[in-house]
Amino acid sequence: MVGGKLVPTRVARIRRPVAALTNHILSHLPAPERTALLKDAEYVVLPAGETVARAGELVSTAFFPETGLISSISEMATGHHCAVTVVGEDGVLGLEPLFNVTHHPFRLVSLLRSAGYRLPTERLLEAFDQSVSMRVFTLEHVGHLLTEIATLAACSRVHSHRHRLARWLLVMSDKAQQSSLPITHDVLADLVGGPRHAVTIGLNHLKKWGAVAHVRGRIDILNRGVLVANACECYGRSIR
Ligand SMILES: [Zn+2]
Numbered sequence: 757m758v759g760g761k762l763v764p765t766r767v768a769r770i771r772r773p774v775a776a777l778t779n780h781i782l783s784h785l786p787a788p789e790r791t792a793l794l795k796d797a798e799y800v801v802l803p804a805g806e807t808v809a810r811a812g813e814l815v816s817t818a819f820f821p822e823t824g825l826i827s828s829i830s831e832m833a834t835g836h837h838c839a840v841t842v843v844g845e846d847g848v849l850g851l852e853p854l855f856n857v858t859h860h861p862f863r864l865v866s867l868l869r870s871a872g873y874r875l876p877t878e879r880l881l882e883a884f885d886q887s888v889s890m891r892v893f894t895l896e897h898v899g900h901l902l903t904e905i906a907t908l909a910a911c912s913r914v915h916s917h918r919h920r921l922a923r924w925l926l927v928m929s930d931k932a933q934q935s936s937l938p939i940t941h942d943v944l945a946d947l948v949g950g951p952r953h954a955v956t957i958g959l960n961h962l963k964k965w966g967a968v969a970h971v972r973g974r975i976d977i978l979n980r981g982v983l984v985a986n987a988c989e990c991y992g993r994s995i996r
Contacts, residue, residue, distance in 0.1 A: 800872065802824065802870045805866065812860065827867050828842075844931035
């Protein structure tokens, strides 16, 4: 574990062609700005389930996912865990220093095998200061996150575990751009904010209606329409 860096020590580092960019912010930067930024970035691969940063650690890098999902997990003194945000190719993690917050407020976990560009925080701050495009698309992402967090707060108080489960499956599928999600019941319980058995009951219901198939450690979305019909109204609010 590298203190404060958004990657574990056993992360793989590989070369990747810039033309293959999928990250929403990076792909919308003017080519010269993007090229200059990526010269200072490192392409990294994060294993599924890896703790990428712990709450209280110094934020020293930003991470722009190209694939996969990174979740911010709030850890309560009671031992309860609850997902606060999930970010994929739609955004960036490690923005706290833009708001004068120097340390990670939450634990960051790679929900799926994820890959993307890691950038030193100083370089992120410089790009945000100098590039209009970086400011526009980063703030657009922050705006979407604020909406998602506010929606989640209301959702958690009103809607059932089953409806929230369907919503989370859709959100994860959208953000990761994949219909097969290698994810466990325990992780889903953290996302839904409920007990593991509520996830099992919810998945069995969704399976009965043909929305999903699930085997140990993997959930496949078979019928998206049925899944949307079983999700709470909050799903519509979180679509970009
Ligand atoms: Zn809801």
